Amino acid sequence: MDIIYLDKVDSTHNYLKKYITSNGYSKPICIVTQNQTNGIGSRENSWQGLKGNLFFSFVIAKNLLPDDLPIQSSSIYFSFILKEILNSFGSQVWLKWPNDFYIKNKKIGGTITNLRKDLFFCGIGINLKYVDEQYGFLDIDINVKEILNKFNSNILDNIKWKHIFSKYSIEFEKSKIYKTTINTYKTSLENSILNSDGSISINNQKVFSLR
Numbered sequence: 001m002d003i004i005y006l007d008k009v010d011s012t013h014n015y016l017k018k019y020i021t022s023n024g025y026s027k028p029i030c031i032v033t034q035n036q037t038n039g040i041g042s043r044e045n046s047w048q049g050l051k052g053n054l055f056f057s058f059v060i061a062k063n064l065l066p067d068d069l070p071i072q073s074s075s076i077y078f079s080f081i082l083k084e085i086l087n088s089f090g091s092q093v094w095l096k097w098p099n100d101f102y103i104k105n106k107k108i109g110g111t112i113t114n115l116r117k118d119l120f121f122c123g124i125g126i127n128l129k130y131v132d133e134q135y136g137f138l139d140i141d142i143n144v145k146e147i148l149n150k151f152n153s154n155i156l157d158n159i160k161w162k163h164i165f166s167k168y169s170i171e172f173e174k175s176k177i178y179k180t181t182i183n184t185y186k187t188s189l190e191n192s193i194l195n196s197d198g199s200i201s202i203n204n205q206k207v208f209s210l211r
Contacts, residue, residue, distance in 0.1 A: 012056055016029065028060040055123075066159065075113040079124070108136045110124075
């Protein structure tokens with residue numbers, strides 16, 4: 001996977017989509033910056049990240065991913081792979097359903113994934129330093145290039161969804177004391193049930209990650 005580092009950009013996600021529109025897709029590409037001025041958060045909200053934090057987006061063809069991966073749970077898949085890498089370096093980061101990175105009880109980042117034709121576009125943001133009282137930040141110092149090289153290598157290793165899910169299903173219990181947004185409403189996850197395709201059953205409905 002080619003990695004392109006930018007000093008500053010409005011949004012790595014938008015930059016990547018424009019790049020592919022202009023140049024086409026021939027292999028996975030990752031766009032990285034530590035200075036993003038107008039990123040895209042969940043539910044299309046603007047996410048303005050402070051300089052010094054980590055923002056990256058990558059594109060990968062569907063046929064390079066495991067054949068058992070539920071399309072709607074791709075954000076869980078990508079997020080959990082990164083979480084595992086950060087854990088291996090000593091971080092206590094965990095993944096709140098469906099795609100939010102947490103340290104203890106504070107969100108430190110998140111993931112959005114879109115499928116266009118047969119291409120997955122995934123954007124990830126992680127706070128590496130203090131932003132404000134509402135959010136947390138990563139609890140270890142990292143070498144960004146080392147983390148991204150390992151992450152991109154693991155993505156291309158075609159790790160099966162069932163392997164990721166077997167571990168994520170245990171961690172999911174931590175999410176149950178929190179709420180998530182379903183149809184614009186904040187909904188408690190306390191009585192939710194995680195299904196094998198990454199969706200949850202809650203209030204008599206099946207809900208997938210929509211981001």
